[in-house]
Amino acid sequence: MLQSRSSTFKMMQNEVQADRQISSFPKPYRSDATPYSGIDFDPYVKESCCSSTSLVAGLTIAKVIILGDVAVGKTSLVNRFCHEIFDSNYKATIGVDFEVEQFNILKVPFNLQIWDTAGQERFKSIASSYYRRAHAVIITFDMTNAISLSHCYEWKREAMLVNNKYVHIFLVGTKRDILTSPKAFSEMESRGMKVAAELGAELWCVSSRTGERVTEMFHRVAALTFNSTFPRGDERMKQVALGGNLMPFKNPSKMSHQKCVSCT
Numbered sequence: 001m002l003q004s005r006s007s008t009f010k011m012m013q014n015e016v017q018a019d020r021q022i023s024s025f026p027k028p029y030r031s032d033a034t035p036y037s038g039i040d041f042d043p044y045v046k047e048s049c050c051s052s053t054s055l056v057a058g059l060t061i062a063k064v065i066i067l068g069d070v071a072v073g074k075t076s077l078v079n080r081f082c083h084e085i086f087d088s089n090y091k092a093t094i095g096v097d098f099e100v101e102q103f104n105i106l107k108v109p110f111n112l113q114i115w116d117t118a119g120q121e122r123f124k125s126i127a128s129s130y131y132r133r134a135h136a137v138i139i140t141f142d143m144t145n146a147i148s149l150s151h152c153y154e155w156k157r158e159a160m161l162v163n164n165k166y167v168h169i170f171l172v173g174t175k176r177d178i179l180t181s182p183k184a185f186s187e188m189e190s191r192g193m194k195v196a197a198e199l200g201a202e203l204w205c206v207s208s209r210t211g212e213r214v215t216e217m218f219h220r221v222a223a224l225t226f227n228s229t230f231p232r233g234d235e236r237m238k239q240v241a242l243g244g245n246l247m248p249f250k251n252p253s254k255m256s257h258q259k260c261v262s263c264t
């Protein structure tokens with residue numbers, strides 16, 4: 001039997017960490033380094049989520065893929081956000097890993113399925129088979145390694161071979177803690193901004209070692225994908241009629257899947 005939305009939401013909110021509650025639209029890293037100019041959730045989305053009388057039927061899980069050269073810090077980014085840990089030892093990702101992180105956005109449960117792919121060439125064919133049907137693509141580069149930034153065009157090209165133009169693209173510079181000189185940081189940030197503009201991506205500069213800007217970046221990914229995938233009008237009614245994605249969402253609390261090379 002379908003529970004009332006308010007009691008269902010109370011249950012769900014209890015399960016979601018306090019820092020995964022998003023009640024206002026997260027800001028970009030820099031307003032001049034993003035193609036996503038909206039400053040708030042779509043009015044329809046806000047109204048649907050805040051109405052206490054209507055059922056919310058939305059996409060409850062969005063797929064995010066993280067790409068980039070070997071050892072730029074993809075796994076560290078995921079580990080910092082999902083587990084609040086950082087390991088200075090390098091362990092190569094074999095194929096892909098994934099994590100599922102639960103959010104409440106405008107009090108509606110929403111999940112990010114975050115796919116961490118291998119940067120090593122020998123695992124590329126396995127990893128690339130997981131690129132399809134993404135809602136967001138996070139292309140990473142190491143802020144201390146300009147070559148890794150120049151390779152981001154190729155990472156985007158590969159992601160777009162199997163995704164449509166509506167996917168959100170983020171360009172994320174990692175290891176900002178190593179660039180202790182403000183001049184070196186600002187030079188790399190400017191180069192990142194130029195590449196982000198050419199890729200049609202939103203730029204972030206983060207550190208998994210210190211955690212700087214990591215949570216903010218993933219909140220932005222969650223909010224933008226939630227906002228854009230929320231069904232509107234007829235589409236929403238069609239989902240209700242088909243019984244698809246009706247609340248309550250049945251996903252178990254937190255899941256992870258280590259070093260998987262054989263599932264989709």
Ligand SMILES: Nc1nc2c(ncn2[C@@H]2O[C@H](COP(=O)(O)OP(=O)(O)OP(=O)(O)O)[C@@H](O)[C@H]2O)c(=O)[nH]1
Binds near residue numbers: 090094119120174178
């Ligand atoms: N100082 C510093 N080191 C970092 C940061 N992020 C990652 N590293 C280090 O960079 C190395 C590579 O990090 P990983 O996260 O394993 O890189 P990856 O991109 O997942 O590597 P592959 O899976 O093989 O492609 C490790 O030694 C990390 O500790 C950071 O923000 N700051």
